[in-house]
Amino acid sequence: MVADMAGSSEKFKIVLKPVTAEAVPSGDAVKVATGGVQIDVYPEREAGGPERGLTPLGLLAASLASCEVLMSRLVGRMLGYNGFDVRVAVTADIQVAEGLRSLSIRYVFKGVDMDTANLIVSKVKELCPVYNSLVRNGVSVEENVEVE
Known part of the structure; x- marks a missing residue:
């Protein structure tokens, strides 16, 4: 992505690498891993998920x-x-x-x-x-x- 800021001669370029995420079942949740971090993700509350959680x-x-x-x-x-x-x-x-x-x-x-x-x-x-x-x-x- 290349951008030219209005009112500025500065340009910057951000080249993003592909992002990968992996999800595997873990009880009622799903373990999701991306960027070296793992989190638990739950179903929406309306679909039987818990009151709290991602x-x-x-x-x-x-x-x-x-x-x-x-x-x-x-x-x-x-x-x-x-x-x-x-x-x-x-x-x-x-x-x-x-x-x-x-x-x-x-x-x-x-x-x-x-x-x-x-x-x-x-x-x-x-x-x-x-x-x-x-x-x-x-x-x-x-x-x-x-x-x-």
Whole structure:
């Protein structure tokens, strides 16, 4: 991925290697391994899973939220904004037979003004591979940017 930041002559290139994950049954859960880390993943509560624990759909929302935070920090630094914080909350509307229908993403920035927060989010949307994988496949996204 190559990006040219608006208002900056800086370019950066991130070449991502293929990602591999492996899942094997383990009692009521599934052991999932990727990146040298292993976690237990459970069925959704509506499908008989426990009240607490990671689920495939929760991991999908968490993947997007974490990618948005990581990319926000990267973009902010590249644009010369240091010392800001960002929190991202993702709500996903997913149905078993239909799949992912829509996403709601809430960005809360601290340490930058609204114009800067919106600039960072606009660049993140261009660069985040998780966001783009979802949006390019027709997922509707509602975004809310806030500054504290």
